[in-house]
Amino acid sequence: MEINKILEYQTLDSELFKLEKSLRDNQDKKMAAQMQNNAKIAQERSLKLDEKAKELEKEYQNAKNQYQVQKKKMDEIFEKDVDKLSKEEVEKLEKLKDKLAQNLSILERNFAKIAENMSGLLSEFNKTKNAFQMAKEQFARCKQNFDKAQSQALPRQQELTKKLTSLEKGIDAKIIEEYKKRRAENIFPVVVSLAGNCCGGCRVELSMANISKLKENGILTCEHCHRIIYLK
Ligand SMILES: [Zn+2]
Structure with missing residues (x-):
């Protein structure tokens, strides 16, 4: 999984998100x-x-x-x-x-x-x-x-x-779809890194099974906030 591409996408998108928010x-x-x-x-x-x-x-x-x-x-x-x-x-x-x-x-x-x-x-x-x-x-x-x-x-x-x-x-179409869903709910940033054993967004700790999955796939959807977690 090309995490860098998603992160690049998100960096650019964060400017758009800010613009939209300031208008809102x-x-x-x-x-x-x-x-x-x-x-x-x-x-x-x-x-x-x-x-x-x-x-x-x-x-x-x-x-x-x-x-x-x-x-x-x-x-x-x-x-x-x-x-x-x-x-x-x-x-x-x-x-x-x-x-x-x-x-x-x-x-x-x-x-x-x-x-x-x-x-x-x-x-x-x-x-x-x-x-x-x-x-x-x-x-x-x-x-x-x-x-x-x-x-x-x-x-x-x-x-x-x-x-x-x-x-x-x-970028993988599935990931983009998931990303856009969260963004539409005003959840931002959508893609966050793993912080210790926790989701970098909501700070809820991941189970060992999920950490293994994350290590295996490179990304994982947080069960709590539905953000996309990646390994640094
Ligand atoms: Zn989370």
């Missing part, structure tokens, strides 16, 4: 995802605020209608010619007037409350709008940075991939 862990990429989420939250929030605004609008219309009805009743009382009414009728009217005045004052308080809620809603709506705008801007900035990092890494990635493909041809 890219802060701008993470931030962009976060900002996208923030924008979504802000959007959902403004939909809810919109619903609340519609409810308030209904409340306002309702209060306005009630106010007009009570006000009309009140106006009717003032239009009456009191001189033509009996004492009882006047007393009844006075009571009704008091009641209407009370209702109107309650409705006025309602208006004030609705106005207060409206203004609170509006300020929250503006806050949400700003949060959305900020998230959108930050997302665009982060995405631009990440795209740049990605396109900067691309030529070297392509170059390394090409070299690896050509090196691959000189």
